[in-house]
Amino acid sequence: MGLLSQGSPLSWEETQRHADHVRRHGILQFLHIYHAVKDRHKDVLKWGDEVEYMLVSFDHENKRVQLILSGEEILETLQEQGERTNPNHPTLWRPEYGSYMIEGTPGQPYGGTMSEFNTVEDNMRKRRKEATSLLEGHQALCTITSFPSSSICCRLGCPGFTLPEFKPNPVEGGASKSLFFPDEAINKHPRFSTLTRNIRHRRGEKVVINVPIFKDKNTPSPFIETFPEDDEAAKASKPDHVYMDAMGFGMGNCCLQVTFQACSIAEARYLYDQLATICPIVMALSAASPFYRGHVSDIDCRWGVISASVDDRTREERGLEPLKKNKYRISKSRYDSIDSYLSECGEKYNDIDLTIDKEIYEQLLREGLDHLLAQHVAHLFIRDPLTLFEEKIHLDDANESDHFENIQSTNWQTMRFKPPPPNSDIGWRVEFRPMEVQLTDFENSAYVVFVVLLTRVILSYKLDFLIPLSKVDENMKVAQKRDAVLQEMFYFRKDICKGGNAVVDGCGKAQSSTELATEEYTLMSINTIINGKEGVFPGLIPILNSYLENMEVDVDTRCSILNYLKLIKKRASGELMTVARWMREFIANHPDYKQDSVITDEMNYSLIFKCNQIANELCECPELLGPAFRKVKYSGSKTESSN
Ligand code: GLU
Ligand code: MG
Numbered sequence: 001m002g003l004l005s006q007g008s009p010l011s012w013e014e015t016q017r018h019a020d021h022v023r024r025h026g027i028l029q030f031l032h033i034y035h036a037v038k039d040r041h042k043d044v045l046k047w048g049d050e051v052e053y054m055l056v057s058f059d060h061e062n063k064r065v066q067l068i069l070s071g072e073e074i075l076e077t078l079q080e081q082g083e084r085t086n087p088n089h090p091t092l093w094r095p096e097y098g099s100y101m102i103e104g105t106p107g108q109p110y111g112g113t114m115s116e117f118n119t120v121e122d123n124m125r126k127r128r129k130e131a132t133s134l135l136e137g138h139q140a141l142c143t144i145t146s147f148p149s150s151s152i153c154c155r156l157g158c159p160g161f162t163l164p165e166f167k168p169n170p171v172e173g174g175a176s177k178s179l180f181f182p183d184e185a186i187n188k189h190p191r192f193s194t195l196t197r198n199i200r201h202r203r204g205e206k207v208v209i210n211v212p213i214f215k216d217k218n219t220p221s222p223f224i225e226t227f228p229e230d231d232e233a234a235k236a237s238k239p240d241h242v243y244m245d246a247m248g249f250g251m252g253n254c255c256l257q258v259t260f261q262a263c264s265i266a267e268a269r270y271l272y273d274q275l276a277t278i279c280p281i282v283m284a285l286s287a288a289s290p291f292y293r294g295h296v297s298d299i300d301c302r303w304g305v306i307s308a309s310v311d312d313r314t315r316e317e318r319g320l321e322p323l324k325k326n327k328y329r330i331s332k333s334r335y336d337s338i339d340s341y342l343s344e345c346g347e348k349y350n351d352i353d354l355t356i357d358k359e360i361y362e363q364l365l366r367e368g369l370d371h372l373l374a375q376h377v378a379h380l381f382i383r384d385p386l387t388l389f390e391e392k393i394h395l396d397d398a399n400e401s402d403h404f405e406n407i408q409s410t411n412w413q414t415m416r417f418k419p420p421p422p423n424s425d426i427g428w429r430v431e432f433r434p435m436e437v438q439l440t441d442f443e444n445s446a447y448v449v450f451v452v453l454l455t456r457v458i459l460s461y462k463l464d465f466l467i468p469l470s471k472v473d474e475n476m477k478v479a480q481k482r483d484a485v486l487q488e489m490f491y492f493r494k495d496i497c498k499g500g501n502a503v504v505d506g507c508g509k510a511q512s513s514t515e516l517a518t519e520e521y522t523l524m525s526i527n528t529i530i531n532g533k534e535g536v537f538p539g540l541i542p543i544l545n546s547y548l549e550n551m552e553v554d555v556d557t558r559c560s561i562l563n564y565l566k567l568i569k570k571r572a573s574g575e576l577m578t579v580a581r582w583m584r585e586f587i588a589n590h591p592d593y594k595q596d597s598v599i600t601d602e603m604n605y606s607l608i609f610k611c612n613q614i615a616n617e618l619c620e621c622p623e624l625l626g627p628a629f630r631k632v633k634y635s636g637s638k639t640e641s642s643n
Pocket of ligand 2: 001050052096103
C-alpha cells in the first residue's frame with residue numbers, strides 16, 4: 001500500500017508542522033528524477049500483478065470463520081524463506097493494511113513475450129501454496145475483496161470477527177476510535193495505525209462510511225440503526241444505510257492490481273489516459289464485494305467504501321463550511337478516480353475542475369515541465385503528508401524520494417503514474433488499480449491477462465478510448481451499483497481507431513467541446529463494450545482476438561489466453577456471474593437467510609468455506625467459472641474458435 005519507512009512516527013501536530021517541508025522537498029526530489037530520466041526511452045515493456053490476500057481461521061464445530069491477526073509473522077517467514085534466501089525466488093511478499101492481510105507479487109516482473117501470459121496463473125498458484133503451507137489445517141488464505149463478517153456488526157462486548165478476539169475501543173487515543181473495528185486488526189507496522197489516526201485527526205472527526213442497504217422482502221423499511229453510545233455515529237449514520245466508522249472497513253479490503261513499465265514517459269502518459277477510461281468497466285466486471293458489516297448491501301464494489309474510509313478532508317475542504325483555516329475546497333477523497341489526463345490528446349477531455357497548488361505548478365513550469373504534467377503533480381501535492389518519521393525528515397533530495405513518495409503513495413487513484421525511483425534502471429510506469437480480487441487464481445489471471453493484452457492492443461493499434469473525464473467519473477459511480485455489469489449503461493467512445501495516432505503523430509485536429517459531446521461517445525452496456533455489437537461498437541474481446549490471430553503464440557499459451565478471454569466475455573454477457581452476484585445468490589439461498597439483509601455468523605462461515613473450496617479446486621462452480629474451465633486448457637487446440 002505504499003512507502004514503508006522505518007522509525008518513530010511523529011504525532012499529527014508535528015507532522016502537520018512539517019507539511020510544507022515535505023511538499024517542498026518532495027517536489028525537488030521529483031524534479032531530480034524528472035530531469036535525470038525524462039528523455040529515457042527504449043525501456044522494454046514489463047509488467048507485474050499484485051494480489052491482496054486475507055488470512056482466515058475456520059471453527060468447524062461452531063460454524064464460525066474469523067480473520068487471523070498474524071499477517072506480520074506470516075510475512076516475516078515468507079520473506080525469510082523467499083526473497084532473503086534467494087534473490088531469484090519466484091514470489092515477493094509485502095504487508096497490507098489489515099493485520100490479517102498480506103500481498104503477493106511475482107518475484108520478477110513479466111516481460112514482453114506472449115508465452116509469459118502462460119506463467120501468470122502458475123505463479124499465483126505458487127503464491128497461494130507458499131502462504132498456505134505456513135497455515136494450520138483449519139486456516140486458509142483467501143482472495144475475497146471484502147470480509148462479510150457478521151460479528152463485526154455487533155456492539156461492544158460481542159464476540160469479534162478477529163482471532164484472537166479484541167473489543168473495539170472507541171475512545172480518544174485509539175487509532176480508529178471505531179465502534180466496530182478493533183485497532184488490533186490494523187497491521188502492526190506504525191505506518192498503518194499512524195495513517196488511520198492522522199486521517200481522523202486531519203478530518204477533525206471519525207471517517208464516515210454509509211453503504212446503501214439492499215432492501216429484501218423482510219428488511220425493515222426504513223432500515224435504521226441507532227448508536228446512542230456514540231455522538232459521532234448517531235449523527236453520521238444514515239437511514240437505509242449500513243454505517244461504518246473506520247479506515248479498516250475500506251483499506252482492509254483486497255484488490256488486484258497491475259503495473260506496467262512503458263518504454264518512455266510519453267508512452268506511460270498515453271497508457272495512463274487510455275486505461276483510465278477502462279477502469280470503471282473492468283471494475284464492474286470484477287465486482288466482488290456485496291456485503292459489509294454483516295449486511296447485504298446495494299453495491300457490488302468496494303471503491304466508494306475505501307474512498308470514504310480514508311477521506312481526510314476537513315469540513316471546510318468538503319464545502320460544508322466557509323474556508324478559513326484551509327486553503328482549498330477539494331472535491332474528492334484521496335482515494336478516488338483520476339482528475340486529469342496526462343497525454344496531449346487528453347487535454348481537450350480534461351473537463352473536471354482541478355484544484356492545484358499554484359506555486360508548485362509555476363515552479364514545475366519554470367523547470368521545463370509541460371502544463372499537463374505540471375498540473376498533475378501540483379494536484380497531487382494539494383494533499384498533506386499523513387505520516388512522517390522522525391528519522392526521515394532531512395533527506396538527500398538528489399538521491400532519495402521519500403517525501404515525493406509520501407504524497408504520491410497516499411493519492412490512491414484509479415490509475416497511478418509512477419516515475420522511476422532515483423538511480424534505478426526501472427522505467428516510467430503506470431499502475432491499474434480498480435479491480436476487485438477474484439476467488440480463484442484462474443479468474444485473477446484472466447483479469448490480469450485481459451488488461452495486459454489490452455495495453456498491447458492499445459499500443460499496437462494506437463487505439464483511442466478517451467472521453468471527457470467527467471463522463472469517466474459518472475461511469476465510476478454507476479459501476480459500483482448492484483449488478484452494474486448487466487443493468488447499467490456506460491459512456492464509451494464510439495470510434496476508437498479515429499484519433500488514435502497519439503504517441504507518434506500528435507492528436508489530430510481539435511474539436512469544440514459541444515461537437516465532442518454529440519459525436520464521439522455514447523452510452524453502451526458492458527456487453528457491447530466487451531463483446532461488441534453490430535453497427536455500434538467492435539468490442540474489446542473481438543479486437544483482442546484479432547490481435548492474437550496475428551501473433552505467433554505457442555498452442556498452450558493460446559489456449560490459456562482464449563480461456564481467460566472467454567471468462568471475461570461471459571461475465572460481460574451475463575452467461576457467467578460476477579463474484580458479487582454469485583455471493584448474493586449463495587446468501588439468498590442459504591437456509592438460515594431470513595430475507596432481512598442480515599448475514600449471520602453461520603452464513604458467513606458457509607460462504608467463506610465455499611469460497612475456499614472453489615479457490616482450492618475442491619468443488620466446481622460453473623455459474624462463476626463455466627464448465628470445468630481448467631480442463632479445457634490442456635485439451636484445447638489452436639483451431640479452437642476464439643469466441
Ligand atoms: N486494498 C486497496 C484496494 O482494495 C489498495 C491498497 C494498495 O494501494 O495497495 O484498492
Ligand atoms: Mg496493496
